[in-house]
Amino acid sequence: MRIGIIGTGVVGQTLGSKLVSLGHQVTLGSRGKDNEKGLAWAGQAGPDGHTGTFAEAAAFGEVVLNATGGTVSLAALRAAGAEHLAGKLLIDVSNPLVFGPDGVTLDPGNTDSVGERIQREFPEARVVKALNTLNCALMVDPGKLAGEHNLFIAGNDPDAKADTVALLGEFGWPAGWIVDLGDITGARATEMMMPFWLRMMGHFGDAGFNYAFRRAE
């Protein structure tokens, strides 16, 4: 499959490398064609790894992943172009973190989310919020952790969510570990977990953890 990734940071590169290793064609998109991180990634990704502008990456992909920071995602997707997103599965991995003197806040947060904003601004894209609740090394290798742990998806289009579960299955996620939180407003719920996640990273001392749940037996 051809996959366009918006964003050349560590999340975009990690997802891109995994997808190439799985046999997909990937274009990592950045603001300008001469983005150093994008070029460096493509240089080591082999013949199936490409780099280009946001628009080129989105046009290339049958599926598009948003791996930009949540506070700049809308600007990046506008640059990618609504015409290159229409009808496509758009997996939104972003979190709108703002690190300020009083700690981390979300922009937007509480009454809105990046996932919802993207779906509102690009109504023809089939937006699924996913993967924004754990470190990117774990996104593409859930077996690094012992036992069942969970991912959360949210989106308005059931087929888009099913396609997302299938792609996550290629990463190693059993379908039964993926919790469907409902429509795209569920993005708000998972984005709002980030302040807690950051505290837990402080507690554990590293990002090598994920959520699980205990139930009555």
Add this chain to the structure above:
Amino acid sequence: MRIGIIGTGVVGQTLGSKLVSLGHQVTLGSRGKDNEKGLAWAGQAGPDGHTGTFAEAAAFGEVVLNATGGTVSLAALRAAGAEHLAGKLLIDVSNPLVFGPDGVTLDPGNTDSVGERIQREFPEARVVKALNTLNCALMVDPGKLAGEHNLFIAGNDPDAKADTVALLGEFGWPAGWIVDLGDITGARATEMMMPFWLRMMGHFGDAGFNYAFRRAE
């Protein structure tokens, strides 16, 4: 120990009954002395269960628990009286949930929290945020769930947090299951998990679950 509980709802009653069963003296406080829920609870709680006003409950307690809804907690604690909270451990169990036509939001949320507001308004109280991340039936009976699962505390006073861990130990929580998220700004992190928790309750179909974590082995 004498414990004052601010709030006569199901959370306050559940905590009160457990504390009485553990041998503590409990006064459940409500806005007016003739609160039906408070009187009904005291009527079945035995000689160690009392009811009174917010101020009477706070004055009674060597430790005070805030079990009101987060959007009304400050008003309730003002009625309880700063002079009855000064120097005491004040365990804040609240979440500021607002159920609106577009779903649940927090008031305050994202840039502030009930826990922080309480500590700011009552600087002489030793506020610890705790127990606001799970159903009250599990707060007082963690053994209902199989395996290790976690609680989170936040507060500025290390001794107050140690006293909280000791009290939670009486409820059945091993100290090792309780994660210290740092100062009272950690309250923001756990209060912001509530929209997610509500989605997970929808997923599971009931409130009989709690958070756990997976780590690399």
